[in-house]
Amino acid sequence: MKILFGVLTWGLGHATRDLPIIKRLLQEGHSVTIATSGRSLDVLKKEVPQCEFIDFPDYPAPYTKTGLFAMKFTTYFPHLLKMINKEKKKFRELISTRKFDLVISDCKYGFHSKDLPCFFITHQARFIIPKRIKPIEITGEYLNSTFLKKFDKIFIPDYEDNDLSGDLSHNLRFFNGEKIEHIGILSAMREIETEQDIDYFVSISGPEPQRTVFEKKIMSQLDSLEGNIVITLGKPEEDSQKTIKTNKSEVKIYSYLKPETQQLMFNRAKMVISRSGYTTLMDLAQLGKKALFIPTVGQTEQEYLSYYHNKQKTWYSVKQGRFKLLRDLKVAEQYPGFRKCNTEDTVNRFMKHVKRI
Numbered sequence: 001m002k003i004l005f006g007v008l009t010w011g012l013g014h015a016t017r018d019l020p021i022i023k024r025l026l027q028e029g030h031s032v033t034i035a036t037s038g039r040s041l042d043v044l045k046k047e048v049p050q051c052e053f054i055d056f057p058d059y060p061a062p063y064t065k066t067g068l069f070a071m072k073f074t075t076y077f078p079h080l081l082k083m084i085n086k087e088k089k090k091f092r093e094l095i096s097t098r099k100f101d102l103v104i105s106d107c108k109y110g111f112h113s114k115d116l117p118c119f120f121i122t123h124q125a126r127f128i129i130p131k132r133i134k135p136i137e138i139t140g141e142y143l144n145s146t147f148l149k150k151f152d153k154i155f156i157p158d159y160e161d162n163d164l165s166g167d168l169s170h171n172l173r174f175f176n177g178e179k180i181e182h183i184g185i186l187s188a189m190r191e192i193e194t195e196q197d198i199d200y201f202v203s204i205s206g207p208e209p210q211r212t213v214f215e216k217k218i219m220s221q222l223d224s225l226e227g228n229i230v231i232t233l234g235k236p237e238e239d240s241q242k243t244i245k246t247n248k249s250e251v252k253i254y255s256y257l258k259p260e261t262q263q264l265m266f267n268r269a270k271m272v273i274s275r276s277g278y279t280t281l282m283d284l285a286q287l288g289k290k291a292l293f294i295p296t297v298g299q300t301e302q303e304y305l306s307y308y309h310n311k312q313k314t315w316y317s318v319k320q321g322r323f324k325l326l327r328d329l330k331v332a333e334q335y336p337g338f339r340k341c342n343t344e345d346t347v348n349r350f351m352k353h354v355k356r357i
Contacts, residue, residue: 001101001357004094005051006108007036007044009058011206012234013279014106015040016259017157017186018121021104022048024347025354033100035091035108042236047259054094058108059083084109084147102357105151112150117357120151123158123278125169125180128304138173145174153353154179157186157282157346164281164338166308168301184346187279187286188259191340192267199227199249200329201269203262205234206277210296214275217294217320222246224326230265232257271329276302276309276317281338284315288340292325292332293317314338 003025008014015036025032026048034044035056045053059080087110095103095113103118105111112118125148127140148154154175158165160182169182204215211234218231226248238255245251257265266272266287274280276293278301284291293309295302297320306317316332 001354002031002099003033003102003104004098004100004111005032005034006056006091006103006105006111007034007040008107009036009038009040010107011277011279012039012043012236013205013277015043016188017279017282018106019044019047019188019259020186020343020347021350022051024351026050028351030354033098035094035111039236043259046236056090059087087111102354109147117153118151119153119155119353120148121155121157121186122148123156123165123169124301125154125156125172125175126167128168128300130300141172142174148175149179152179153181155350156180156182157184157278158182159184159341162339164285165278166304168278168304181349183349185282185285185341185343186346187282187341187343189263189266189283189286189343191287192264194264194267196268196270197228198230198265198268199270200225200229201265201272202229202231203234203272203274203280204232205280206275206296210299214294214296214320217323218273218325221325222251223248224324225249225329230254230269232262232265271332273325273329276306276315278305281305281309281315282341282343285338285341286343288337290332290335290337291315292328294320294323297321309338 005022007018022032033052033054035054037055037057041053041055091110100116103111103116106121125144126137129136156169158169163170202218204211204218215233223246229249229251231251231253233255236256240255243250243252266283272284272289272291274291276295293306293315295306295317309315310317313335314337316335318328
């Protein structure tokens with residue numbers, strides 16, 4: 001089959017979590033065209049160069065340097081609707097000139113058509129609102145379900161029970177029936193037999209400007225740590241590495257790690273320090289790793305996931321403005337992490353639906 005795969009670019013997580021599905025599609029002889037842009041385009045070109053690529057611009061992410069993400073998103077919403085309609089128009093122009101048998105969209109809302117089977121991947125059926133104001137959350141879930149009912153199937157990369165995403169994709173009011181399916185986690189990580197010789201692996205990621213803010217916060221506290229430390233800056237447009245020495249340790253810093261190298265670092269790490277993005281949670285669940293989370297300021301999804309797993313006693317989190325690495329790592333050591341999961345099972349479930357097309 002000829003498959004069009006649309007990937008949202010709000011951070012690299014969407015691109016990396018889609019890799020197991022894209023690679024399986026290629027292995028089974030399908031032709032895959034990927035529509036994305038920015039850093040996600042850079043990563044996917046490196047990882048699956050046998051695909052065809054279309055530079056397909058996204059709607060800008062409404063992130064800020066302050067904690068006013070929710071306020072900005074509210075004012076941004078009308079503009080977002082216009083951008084989705086623009087995306088839909090460009091998508092329809094594309095499928096009118098190119099023949100595709102299936103469309104898979106990872107959170108690109110305009111990628112649907114009555115003339116083609118269209119799948120949608122999301123872990124966020126409900127948008128979490130600051131202070132959990134129920135009428136607003138209910139309205140948001142209803143609007144989201146209205147958008148997504150245009151897709152033939154909605155796949156949630158999580159489990160129905162013993163879950164990772166909490167209220168993001170559970171206890172839903174408007175997503176019922178056979179159209180929605182929890183299929184399990186999607187992670188590009190694989191477990192490797194190797195020595196755990198990295199004391200702290202720091203993964204800096206996400207959209208600007210908060211990626212840079214996080215980097216500066218981490219770098220300013222490195223002197224407090226002792227041991228073998230590795231940092232990746234999450235900048236695939238650069239290709240550099242360096243080693244610095246602090247009072248107590250040696251630190252290796254990479255601008256970006258290819259997925260196979262990042263996978264090795266995760267496997268070697270005794271403790272991971274990162275944002276609490278959902279893709280990172282799935283990676284940690286795949287490997288059964290402990291972690292310290294510092295959620296992106298004002299990004300309610302990450303803040304909720306941090307709160308949820310603090311409450312579940314799986315991973316420890318602390319706010320960016322309050323975190324002290326040495327102190328908080330001692331607490332994080334007491335949290336066991338999530339149970340080990342298997343992405344291969346998820347991909348097998350997904351491919352059963354592809355084969356029905």
